[in-house]
Amino acid sequence: MNSPSVLRPLPGRLGVVAAVAVLALTAGCVSEPGPFAPLDTTKFTLENTERFVLLDQPAQNSVTCTGLQQMTLADGRLEVVANVKNRESRRIQVQISCVFKDEQGFSTGDETPWQNLILSESATEAVRFTAMNPLAKKYTIRVRQAR
Secondary structure, three states: OOOOOOOOOOOHHHHHHHHHHHHHHHHOOOOOOOOOOOOOOOOOOHHHHOOEEEOOHHHHHHEEEEEEEEEEOOOOOEEEEEEEEEOOOOOEEEEEEEEEEOOOOOEEEEEOOOEEEEEOOOOEEEEEEEOOOOOOOEEEEEEEEOO
């Protein structure tokens, strides 16, 4: 009697292969339940952790920072000087800006406008930024390709 509802074992090797395939497919379905801690990457946190950040690939290839200096002026404002070096053997143009932050690393609302910086072949230029108010204790200098 042949009943369509009765499962018959597959003959020989075919049955073993089918069983292994079913086990492999169902094994991937197991996962741990519950909340997960966020995965942190430096791609989106560089401006929170670094003082000098190159925002795009052309800037990463062309520019480096050879030194940072910070000082507090007599009126309590923060002043920062960055030595920006052209790594290329050609003249380049980039844009540079500074975001001033409080002691906890939050922006004080004091962000300098983007300014053009033209660097000759292998030249280093000192770029100076001064906070508008004494709330600034930290900073991030940002560099990007000129637009």
